[in-house]
Amino acid sequence: MFKLTAKALTCALSLLVAGMAQAADPITIKFSHVVAEHTPKGQGALLFKKLAEERLPGKVKVEVYPNSSLFGDGKEMEALLLGDVQLIAPSLAKFEHYTKQIQIFDLPFLFNDMAAVDRFQLSPEGQSLLKSMESKNITGLAYWHNGLKQLSANKPIREPKDARGQKFRVQASAVLEEQFKAVRANPRKMSFAEVYQGLQTGVVNGAENPYSNIYSQKMHEVQKYITETNHGLLDYMLITNTKFWEGLPEDVRTELDKIIVEVTAEVNKQADDLNQGDKQRILEAKTTEIIELTPEERSKWRDAMKPVWKKFEGEIGADLIKAADAANQQ
Ligand code: LMR
Numbered sequence: 414m415f416k417l418t419a420k421a422l423t424c425a426l427s428l429l430v431a432g433m434a435q436a437a438d439p440i441t442i443k444f445s446h447v448v449a450e451h452t453p454k455g456q457g458a459l460l461f462k463k464l465a466e467e468r469l470p471g472k473v474k475v476e477v478y479p480n481s482s483l484f485g486d487g488k489e490m491e492a493l494l495l496g497d498v499q500l501i502a503p504s505l506a507k508f509e510h511y512t513k514q515i516q517i518f519d520l521p522f523l524f525n526d527m528a529a530v531d532r533f534q535l536s537p538e539g540q541s542l543l544k545s546m547e548s549k550n551i552t553g554l555a556y557w558h559n560g561l562k563q564l565s566a567n568k569p570i571r572e573p574k575d576a577r578g579q580k581f582r583v584q585a586s587a588v589l590e591e592q593f594k595a596v597r598a599n600p601r602k603m604s605f606a607e608v609y610q611g612l613q614t615g616v617v618n619g620a621e622n623p624y625s626n627i628y629s630q631k632m633h634e635v636q637k638y639i640t641e642t643n644h645g646l647l648d649y650m651l652i653t654n655t656k657f658w659e660g661l662p663e664d665v666r667t668e669l670d671k672i673i674v675e676v677t678a679e680v681n682k683q684a685d686d687l688n689q690g691d692k693q694r695i696l697e698a699k700t701t702e703i704i705e706l707t708p709e710e711r712s713k714w715r716d717a718m719k720p721v722w723k724k725f726e727g728e729i730g731a732d733l734i735k736a737a738d739a740a741n742q743q
Pocket of ligand 1: 447504584647
């Protein structure tokens, strides 16, 4: 009898200890991304880790995996849905399988500058896009800037006709494919991790990226020219798995939400400086000539690419395009 009671007591005690250990285990948040650390997104992920671990000690642990080291951009969304990663920030070009509306951000020459991008992202229409995939278990937490894209190639490209027949790497986006077809170039979808090699081996002749992605992936070493077109946007949506986020303890979620507001402000403030710094570093490397366009040359690109808007108006919605365009005028 005594023997049995002792056994039961040991069992109950070990269950209790296990339960306590479990309660004390920090929640692990894996944040996977495809770019280098010295980029707007790379820095944002590290700042999120720092603040989350400082302010929620013992409650949250953040693991950051840069440079496609955990998941490449073909797999990260699936991994988020499967719960293998809890935070990712894909570029806005990578959402077309989840919602067609987010394609709006890929329309060429949509925003005059980053201030217009900010106004649209903060507008009710921009904010509603963050919530547009919740039925698919994806919650948008914030928009993070990288910046405007430049065209790189191995021949000088000044006017749309110079791009004819050139093979350009594009992200997985139908809008971006159409954008290059509009100037009679050949778009080729390729994941980010493959771009350097694609350029090096000539599988593609050129690409479109902000300066920070060009420099941090060393693309300037395999591209002789960059044309400063500022023709389109490369920004991100920081997203999480809706069920995971809603299942977090209330105090943890509230603190993480606050941290994200802070990190977002910092990323968006620093992104342009980072891009301009990397433009200087590319110039100093003397590998690549940067071609600046005259206003007349730039309008030729706009005229050639803008018909793409009409092609996607049905999927994106004319009202949404109007709201984004209006952000230029405010
Ligand atoms: C790309 O594939 O070019 C970008 O989406 C990479 C990134 O995340 O900045």
